[in-house]
Amino acid sequence: EPSLTTPPLQAQEIDLTLAFQVNSTLRDPDIIQLGAAFPAMELLPLAQLNRLMGKILRENPGLAHSYGTPNGCEELRSELARRMLDAGCSVPPDQIVVTNGANEAIFLTLKALTQPGDTVAVESPTYFTMLEVMKALHIKALTLPTHPSEGISLPHLEGALQTGDVKACLLVSNFSNPLGSCMDDWKKKRLMELLNQYDVPLIEDDVYGELYFEGTRPKAIKAFDTENRVLYCSSVSKTLSPGMRTGWCAGGRYHPKISKMKSVISFATSMALQLTVAAFLSNGGYDRHLRQLRRAYQAQMSRMQQAIYDYFPAETCVTRPRGAHVLWVEMPTGFDTLRLYREALEHRIDIAPGVMFSASGKCYSNCFRLNTAILWSDAVDQAMRTLGHLAKKQLAELLLRDSHF
Ligand SMILES: Cc1ncc(COP(=O)(O)O)c(C=O)c1O
The missing domain is CATH 3.40.640.10 (Type I PLP-dependent aspartate aminotransferase-like (Major domain))
Known part of the structure; x- marks a missing residue:
């Protein structure tokens, strides 16, 4: 699990230039949407x-x-x-x-x-x-x-x-x-x-x-x-x-x-x-519906966490929420999740890079958010494999570069 976050402690003007650029891809239906925190429409009444x-x-x-x-x-x-x-x-x-x-x-x-x-x-x-x-x-x-x-x-x-x-x-x-x-x-x-x-x-x-x-x-x-x-x-x-x-x-x-x-x-x-x-x-009918929704979201979140353990580098940290449907993934310092976002988009996969959640647009560049509400399928499994592969490739480059210094 990631530890306490360390944002800058001064009040600041908000810079969303990057967030706006990234946000535009969150609504493309041809992309596997692991970025937006949308609920699973198939599970709604x-x-x-x-x-x-x-x-x-x-x-x-x-x-x-x-x-x-x-x-x-x-x-x-x-x-x-x-x-x-x-x-x-x-x-x-x-x-x-x-x-x-x-x-x-x-x-x-x-x-x-x-x-x-x-x-x-x-x-x-x-x-x-x-x-x-x-x-x-x-x-x-x-x-x-x-x-x-x-x-x-x-x-x-x-x-x-x-x-x-x-x-x-x-x-x-x-x-x-x-x-x-x-x-x-x-x-x-x-x-x-x-x-x-x-x-x-x-x-x-x-x-x-x-x-x-x-x-x-x-x-x-x-x-x-x-x-x-x-x-x-x-x-x-x-x-x-x-x-x-x-x-x-x-x-x-x-x-x-x-x-x-x-x-x-x-x-x-x-x-x-x-x-x-x-x-x-x-x-x-609302309480019955909520019971089903909670069960489904809990199972889907476990599935997505398992995929991260299976496919991502061992250095990856991931949150363990006790409800809802988002995961926050933290890669080692120096890892660039904007690059991961761009590379994933070439495979028609969307993630939400960490800088979107930073007021200055500069923090959390080694983190990203995944939506676990999306129904599990072979396509989602393949998308997670691809993301894991891209993450391993980038991390290997990073480690190689660091070893030269
Ligand atoms: C924390 C949080 N608040 C508010 C909203 C927006 O809610 P609504 O769609 O009801 O405007 C979202 C949607 O993602 C959210 O995650």
Whole structure:
């Protein structure tokens, strides 16, 4: 397993030049997509969702085509509030704003909490869309050391909070992307104590919380929020359908601001989609579906880890997430995963090189992320073999070069 990350500890302007170049290949259907953190469409209940949407459009066309309200439809907010109880959060439905995916929720929360030039503390490596949103809002990122299984380093976070420069924190609490880390309850509680002490709000992104492999659903950090300072964001993109674009934000004391901001930016979220998701969540099939999805993702992750052990150089380190569907692979220092990315593309294989997850665009050049949601097949096995072969070739060159110095 890789160890605690060591990003630069100054707040910095975000440079995504490389990330934008690389991101364009993530959507090419002719490429074996091991890069993007997309869910496996084959494992989502798409036929059921289609049937429900058809029924809603037939039986309730007026409502389904209406504008709706900025906070979102009541049926859905009630279902979401009920689901949040599993994460240990008791939030009334009228304190929830339905959004276009978690992405819009994160945009709204950052917009509500910051001014251009402000600094937001994030874990590092960081999910690159968060960096994109921060850049668009002219926010500086303070990237903090993060452990691949335990999450952000609290001593470093406390040091940052002591400076008084941190306007907000933005964290993926459960099975983060790309590290897959999940803080334990003690750490979540301690984190809340620090945020209360320094009077700083937390934007919590919990899109992967329901995808745990063993035991019970990990609690949200918001479960320990005694002062209503956590803005909890999530979506059904990873569990039901990314295209439904249905997410939400429980903004705590910032709820009125988030609600106003939502109405300014997109007025409301599509009613047809909200009603469909609400119908799925209320009909009782969601828990059964989640059980199957978790089992499948756990098996696929083991398979991908095994392929790394089998095909990659012995020096390779890989994370051991306890949920969701991404792996972070660390090669020895000096290895260039942008080169691996380019060489893999020639074989029509896509990976997400580490620099995409770095605010400066310069860190993690020896790391890359793999999506394990993709269904295992001979083609995927062959792709992993090819990647392993390319990695061995590059590492051998690196070792030879170093031995000449
Ligand atoms: C950590 C994290 N947050 C948010 C998102 C985006 O979620 P949505 O598709 O609901 O906007 C993703 C998608 O990859 C993600 O990995």
